[in-house]
Amino acid sequence: MNTVKKITISVAIILLVLAGLSRMYDFALRHNANIKAAYVQSAKIDANIIFHGPCEPLWMISPAILDSQTHVKSYNLALSHSDFADNYLHLYFYLKHNKAPEMMFLYVTPESMDANYNTFNTYRFAAFVGDPVVDSVLKECDPDYAKWSSFPFMKYAWYSSKVNFDALQGLKHYVQHRTIPYYPDGYEPPVQVVWDNHLEKFIQLYPDGYNFEWNKLREKYLCKTIELAQQHGIEVYLYESPVLEEALHYQPNREEIVKKIKGIADKYNILYVQFDKMKIAASRKYFMSTLNLNMEGSRIFTDTLGKYISGRLHYNEFIRPHL
Amino acid sequence: MIFHSLIFLCFVIVTVITNYLLPQRFRSFFLLFCSLAFIGYYNIESLIAVIVFSFFNFYISRNIRGNRFLYIAGILLNAYAIIMFNYFFATRQGFDFSYSAISFNINSFIIALGLSFYALQNIAYLTEVYFNRWQPEISVKNFLFYNSFFPKVASGPVMMPREFMPQIDRNVITHEKLAAGFNRLLLGLFKKMVIADRLAPAVHSIFDFGDTNHGLTTLAGAYLFTIQLYFDFSGYTDMAIGIAKMLGYDLKENFNLPLRSSSISEFWRRWHISLISWFTAYIYYPLVYRLRSYKKAAALAGILATFLISGAWHGIGITFFLWACCHIVYLSFELLTKRMRSGLPEKFIYKLAGIFIVFNAVSFSNIFFRSGSLSSALQMVKNLFSDFFPSDWLRDFIAPLAVGGHQIDEFNFYISMFLAGAFLLFERKINRIAESERFSFYYTTACVLLIFLFGIFSNGERFIYMQF
Numbered sequence: 001m002n003t004v005k006k007i008t009i010s011v012a013i014i015l016l017v018l019a020g021l022s023r024m025y026d027f028a029l030r031h032n033a034n035i036k037a038a039y040v041q042s043a044k045i046d047a048n049i050i051f052h053g054p055c056e057p058l059w060m061i062s063p064a065i066l067d068s069q070t071h072v073k074s075y076n077l078a079l080s081h082s083d084f085a086d087n088y089l090h091l092y093f094y095l096k097h098n099k100a101p102e103m104m105f106l107y108v109t110p111e112s113m114d115a116n117y118n119t120f121n122t123y124r125f126a127a128f129v130g131d132p133v134v135d136s137v138l139k140e141c142d143p144d145y146a147k148w149s150s151f152p153f154m155k156y157a158w159y160s161s162k163v164n165f166d167a168l169q170g171l172k173h174y175v176q177h178r179t180i181p182y183y184p185d186g187y188e189p190p191v192q193v194v195w196d197n198h199l200e201k202f203i204q205l206y207p208d209g210y211n212f213e214w215n216k217l218r219e220k221y222l223c224k225t226i227e228l229a230q231q232h233g234i235e236v237y238l239y240e241s242p243v244l245e246e247a248l249h250y251q252p253n254r255e256e257i258v259k260k261i262k263g264i265a266d267k268y269n270i271l272y273v274q275f276d277k278m279k280i281a282a283s284r285k286y287f288m289s290t291l292n293l294n295m296e297g298s299r300i301f302t303d304t305l306g307k308y309i310s311g312r313l314h315y316n317e318f319i320r321p322h323l
Numbered sequence: 324m325i326f327h328s329l330i331f332l333c334f335v336i337v338t339v340i341t342n343y344l345l346p347q348r349f350r351s352f353f354l355l356f357c358s359l360a361f362i363g364y365y366n367i368e369s370l371i372a373v374i375v376f377s378f379f380n381f382y383i384s385r386n387i388r389g390n391r392f393l394y395i396a397g398i399l400l401n402a403y404a405i406i407m408f409n410y411f412f413a414t415r416q417g418f419d420f421s422y423s424a425i426s427f428n429i430n431s432f433i434i435a436l437g438l439s440f441y442a443l444q445n446i447a448y449l450t451e452v453y454f455n456r457w458q459p460e461i462s463v464k465n466f467l468f469y470n471s472f473f474p475k476v477a478s479g480p481v482m483m484p485r486e487f488m489p490q491i492d493r494n495v496i497t498h499e500k501l502a503a504g505f506n507r508l509l510l511g512l513f514k515k516m517v518i519a520d521r522l523a524p525a526v527h528s529i530f531d532f533g534d535t536n537h538g539l540t541t542l543a544g545a546y547l548f549t550i551q552l553y554f555d556f557s558g559y560t561d562m563a564i565g566i567a568k569m570l571g572y573d574l575k576e577n578f579n580l581p582l583r584s585s586s587i588s589e590f591w592r593r594w595h596i597s598l599i600s601w602f603t604a605y606i607y608y609p610l611v612y613r614l615r616s617y618k619k620a621a622a623l624a625g626i627l628a629t630f631l632i633s634g635a636w637h638g639i640g641i642t643f644f645l646w647a648c649c650h651i652v653y654l655s656f657e658l659l660t661k662r663m664r665s666g667l668p669e670k671f672i673y674k675l676a677g678i679f680i681v682f683n684a685v686s687f688s689n690i691f692f693r694s695g696s697l698s699s700a701l702q703m704v705k706n707l708f709s710d711f712f713p714s715d716w717l718r719d720f721i722a723p724l725a726v727g728g729h730q731i732d733e734f735n736f737y738i739s740m741f742l743a744g745a746f747l748l749f750e751r752k753i754n755r756i757a758e759s760e761r762f763s764f765y766y767t768t769a770c771v772l773l774i775f776l777f778g779i780f781s782n783g784e785r786f787i788y789m790q791f
Binding site for chain 1: 329498502521730731734735738761762764767768771772774775776777778779780781
């Protein structure tokens, strides 16, 4: 066989295998029950309330505890390290296959508006490349990936260390006919349960404090998330959970950013509920980091949130109709 | 434009095809243009630096014969450039001995790409011309080409004038060369993307956040850095050699299975060969020759000078000084015990023990090479000798190495260990295929598929040696 023939066959086989692998990964990832984007598109969750945002709601709000207080079904749609574009796509997937919930609590803080906190996790959407909504977000949030993802298998190769394990797990779930995720209500108890010393490192890095930077893309996707929810008739609440009081001294423009967030809430005629000044905010013993409560702190906060939601449900059911 | 980025691969494909189609007399002009474009794309300061330094050195070389003052001025100019650009500008720090010039940060700013590599080439060139061992180049284009040839500009190999200059206008491209170049390029991509970059997070975790690690975890981090550094730098070299071959040029080999060395002197004959050849030719031999009447002391002085300068070339931080000191101690010990060790029988077990000792010694010295500061290096050394075995293996050993306690992190860590281990085990065989001048169907398919399956495309690390 001459070299040209060999090269041609080699290229053809590589492209074929890559195309085959791409299909296999598509299939496997869509069958992985632990991937929220896949799960919410295959299961009927139909929650009355959803909680959305990055790791703070993910680790702090347990629907199981809340449901017993509010007597309605809730689901935690939050994902760790996610930004609003990430949240937007997950809400889009959820609404594609589920009944629109009555309420959505979206976690928004000055940190959420700063691109140095959290990120858009492209790999979570690799199996859904081709969906026009997904593609348009990818183009804006990860243009390099969007450019190369049409090459066979590149949509997975680009973040291979993030998707290989999930693909194998997806195959396992398919073989075992597993459809229920490891965390069925979306809530993940935090891995880290002790104080993580990030604040000390933060102070070392910024002894004079850190000024949050308002990111336009974050603002755009916060607005898009609210708009998407409102288009489906969902009552949106922006909320902020307790923030460790001592950390506020190192955030000189926090109040200024909070005002801007309130401005967005006003624009959409929704509430920005702030639990940041709860009593527990004064003590480190309820926190594992500046924004993340530990198990005990989460329990107290969830209880307060539950009461607030019950109040809102009661208001919606009995008071609002008479206004 | 990083070597393993997709845009660079596109640039290479276009350059190789165009160069192949061009008549030979135009090729060096075309490649010079591509090289300058490559450097300019990196940053404009690098482009200005390479042009200015090439012109200076070219001018000096034309008038250097018999002019000792000009020769010394030329050497000092290049040495000064290395110090200025590598230290003062690259780190943007003051002259502070407590600071290590190395940051290993993907955002670290390198103002003049490859300057410390082509400055060494220029010193070699001026010396060869001054001592009448090489005719001064008459074409400024060729001299600029010698300095800026894009496959080697970023991190070498450091080429002596006699090794590279005769090739400039006489490059020959054959199908065999194209195949051999392609094989080497693939090998380099594999080493960098599949092994080095996959090990980088574990190394980062141990070196940058490992203040409280146990001894064994720290040791594993040091081992992994040695392996990462090897795959990163040899991967770069493979790519440079491969691309140059496809363009019709032969570059010098930089590595020859260094992790299989059973003595430190053997290690230095196999690791970063082009740099060590330079140091040997222009520092070690001249010094030993001058002090030859002192016999062993002359060799010791040669080792001392060579490694102190090598340490300073890597960075002026105290950590590089300590790294150099480690190797001075190792090599001096070897030199002084040579006679005693020569009595040992040539047994496999001794060879194996030698490999183990050398690997440990090199890894230990690399703690200083990699650490961001003296305090973190000393902390790691302290960790190494206290509380060696972890009480909870999963929490204290696997989790820090796997950069987290999640299943996915562990999975990635095991995959990386498997790939690195398998490669090191079959390295000789793999190298043989990669160096062959024939297109290999199985090798190409396997490499490409493994790169796609396990390679890091998204946020690949810069090549470590780019910052020197």
